[in-house]
Amino acid sequence: MAPKKLKDMLNMAISREIQVSIQYMWQHVRATGIESLEVTDRLKKIAITEMKHAEAIAERLDYLGGEPTTEPAPIEVGKTLSQMIDLDIKAEEEAIALYRDIIKLAMKEEDFTTKKLFEGILADEEEHHNEFQVFKGR
Template sequence: MTQERNDIKEGAGSEKMKAMLNDAIAGELQVSIQYMWQHVVWKKPEGYTANDEIKRIAIVEMKHAEMIAERLNYLGGIPTTKPYEIVLGGEDIHEQLKQDQEAEERTIKLYNDIIELAVNEHDVTTRHLFERILEEEEEHHDFFTSFLDD
């Protein structure tokens, strides 16, 4: 059984897939830090409305980074520890939430691309993982979009 699993592991995951998973990790690390920073520093009344939800989302994003890193490691890749550039919008909560919304939009596109590649590579596990994560990312995008619409 061990030999079979090693054979499967060695053949799994193209270099393109591994690179895309590392992009996903870098993005998840970025937003988890970015959102937690927002949760900690926003103390004005307009920030209180979003504060608890942003903290919850930051924690979910860190869990996404962990799940993706575990998958990448299984596929023989080395997970990055470097986030994409963390964008801090300063005092303007609406500007920061607009940047958060755009980060979620980039993530949604990337995850759809990863799902498509996983289908093409017959990687059912990666496809299922990203379909599950994508659902949560769309909920995050909806939160930021709804908050900005109000």
């Protein structure tokens, strides 16, 4: 079975995915102003994607003999759309760094399924990061 460090990192990933799924959904609900109209729809869709990530990671962790967490990382919604997007950019950057580390460890452990799972999730997170950067530029 997987080493404890990898299982711990997968739980960190689950925690983050739960966090951002809630964070983005609340931002979808709370964002106001004309400039938020385009952003809120996308926030809702990204929130759903993040929840699917949490589920996929939890399934993998369960298979590896770990106990998936139900606790989100700290949720920061923000007050203005600009604050929200800044928080989202930061959250995506942190996820990207963690997922790259998970991929490296999975490769070292020859856990090709976890590596493949996180390569797909990493691609999604990089896309989300790019979208938030574009929103920030408006």
